[in-house]
Amino acid sequence: MPGSITVVGVGPGADEHITPLAREALSKAEVVIGYRSYFRFVDELIPRDCERVEKEISEEDERAQIAVGLAREGKNVAVISSGDSGIYGMASVVHLVAAGFGGAEVSVVPGVSAFIAAAAKLGAPLGHDFCSVSLSDLLTPWQTIEKRIAAAAEGDFVTVVHNPKSAKRYWQLSRLKEIFLSSKSPDTPVGIVRNISREDERTRLTTLEKLNPDEVDMFSLLIIGNSETIAEGGKMVTPRGSKPVPPQSASEAARLIYDDSFDSIDRSLKMSDLLSVGEREAIRRCIHTTADFEYKDIFYCSPRAIEKWSGALRGGEIVTDVRMVLAGVSKRLLEKTGAKVFCYLDEPESLRISEQEGITRSQAAMRVAISRHPEALFAVGNAPTALIEIADTLAKASGGQSGFSPLGVIGAPVGFVNVEQSKARLEAAAEGVPYAVIRGKKGGSAVAAAIVNTALGFDEDAA
Missing domain, CATH: 3.40.50.10230 (Cobalamin biosynthesis CobH/CbiC, precorrin-8X methylmutase)
Known part of the structure; x- marks a missing residue:
């Protein structure tokens, strides 16, 4: 009898962000597979007799293939993913691999995404239409990413920026800033959260004009406001909509x-x-x-x-x-x-x-x-x-x-x-x-x- 695969979003890092449904899925797993660094977030939730398969950050396809293979052998497998597994996570990878091999049932347990947790720390920057863009060009051509950046800026979306920078990707954030400044006010609020919900978490507010890419790294997440976003009292807030003055006549x-x-x-x-x-x-x-x-x-x-x-x-x-x-x-x-x-x-x-x-x-x-x-x-x-x-x-x-x-x-x-x-x-x-x-x-x-x-x-x- 075939087993099953549950792709579990374990949140951005803090224990309180792991949902009850995620805890239950991990408690029932016979095998847990994931990036080795993520195991420290869920170590106490995994049964002692549960098999662990720890892989490196670039081995997503291999993790999915192992999960499908074990499920076909009858194992109940949990694949852990940080944040929400459906947002830049393992859910899509596992679904595609399972569809290719067949014979494995896949379910997804939602989790608290890093950008949702970051938004809560900053105030309420996602109060109106927003979009998310990753600056990583490992899987997406930069030309496509740049088109999406331009569309987000022109459309006046609140924009969440994932993977803003790495050792090899040192220039893309500067290009994003240039594109946004061509369509948006230099005073547009920008929130930066580093290591969200972890011990060394840091948050700060700046503006689009004053955003310094040298102060951002791969552990940072940015939220750029729209034309109505305000920054007051250390908080960043986007109104749910324009508030026109009621006409008198x-x-x-x-x-x-x-x-x-x-x-x-x-x-x-x-x-x-x-x-x-x-x-x-x-x-x-x-x-x-x-x-x-x-x-x-x-x-x-x-x-x-x-x-x-x-x-x-x-x-x-x-x-x-x-x-x-x-x-x-x-x-x-x-x-x-x-x-x-x-x-x-x-x-x-x-x-x-x-x-x-x-x-x-x-x-x-x-x-x-x-x-x-x-x-x-x-x-x-x-x-x-x-x-x-x-x-x-x-x-x-x-x-x-x-x-x-x-x-x-x-x-x-x-x-x-x-x-x-x-x-x-x-x-x-x-x-x-x-x-x-x-x-x-x-x-x-x-x-x-x-x-x-x-x-x-x-x-x-x-x-």
């Missing part, structure tokens, strides 16, 4: 969502230092409106156009090509600045001109608007023909053929027909006139409105 709740959205954009967005404050804010608003980070590359405006429009729009006029752009302009900012918005798409005169001259209603409406508001800010978010009308009129103005002198032009029509050409015509014709354009086929009413709102609210955003 619906508008305040909307503002919290609005601010969180921009915070998310700012964490992912890297912009050139050569851009003006106005350009940066316009790009942020375009991305917020579309959830499309390509706007960082396709938004262009003449030097300081947003800043120039900002002051001039107090009591000023804005013309839009369609009502969707008009609807997207912030009513609050209009009231604050005293600016007014006009759209002549449904104006009888626009309909008449469209029919008489065989042009689109949008183009006709823009012709009406130009005649009535020659000094307004013009925002086009839909119709390329409206933008072409503006560009052609600007070209005539530069030749002294019209009195058109707008505050500026926003060219953001969207689509496939005449869209790119209309934007190119604007850039060619807008000599001396501040303008903003979304290059390529993208754009839209919401984007045009977002750029208008950038100018209207620039003083708020800059503050």
Whole structure:
């Protein structure tokens, strides 16, 4: 009759961390197999007549093979593993070897993992999502380990670092620190526990920036906090979740969502230092409106156009090509600045001109608007023909053929027909006139409105 194998997690070292189930499994074993150094933790729990097989630290496969062989002979075998045997331990090794040979029943007794014990000593650093990574490249290629490190840092996980250093692995922890600092604050708390639950146990807190790899060895375990982890009174604590201030009103709740959205954009967005404050804010608003980070590359405006429009729009006029752009302009900012918005798409005169001259209603409406508001800010978010009308009129103005002198032009029509050409015509014709354009086929009413709102609210955003 075949025997059995029980893989027993015996905790990180202290007697109080050995569970009752682990004690029972050891008391019933006929053979105990393990790394020789681990026997000192369980020596008094092993029956006197029990056979002991003590192996070296690198002989995991051999331990598993011996266990399977003895179990097939009918022995009840216990394989001891420090911490929890399923976490960087012997459980997976024994299961795989047993599956290969067959004929051996395997069960696993969970134990207190070293990182769980270390977390308790540090305070409560694992209060939210966390992950664990081993820096040992004996069984895993370093390229894979580095990808996992980068993912942990970018994902803002609390990160447990096992096997941070050894005599041969002296540089990996420095590389981990470099990767984490590229995504996380230098003040991120870091807890270091050495020889957890043993006589010479030591714990200390530092920060990611001050972490000194030379002060860490193979007996150390690190826990790196997330963006909300705090270190106070010698303890490291990660809240179970963000604690938003309860909104006092619906508008305040909307503002919290609005601010969180921009915070998310700012964490992912890297912009050139050569851009003006106005350009940066316009790009942020375009991305917020579309959830499309390509706007960082396709938004262009003449030097300081947003800043120039900002002051001039107090009591000023804005013309839009369609009502969707008009609807997207912030009513609050209009009231604050005293600016007014006009759209002549449904104006009888626009309909008449469209029919008489065989042009689109949008183009006709823009012709009406130009005649009535020659000094307004013009925002086009839909119709390329409206933008072409503006560009052609600007070209005539530069030749002294019209009195058109707008505050500026926003060219953001969207689509496939005449869209790119209309934007190119604007850039060619807008000599001396501040303008903003979304290059390529993208754009839209919401984007045009977002750029208008950038100018209207620039003083708020800059503050």
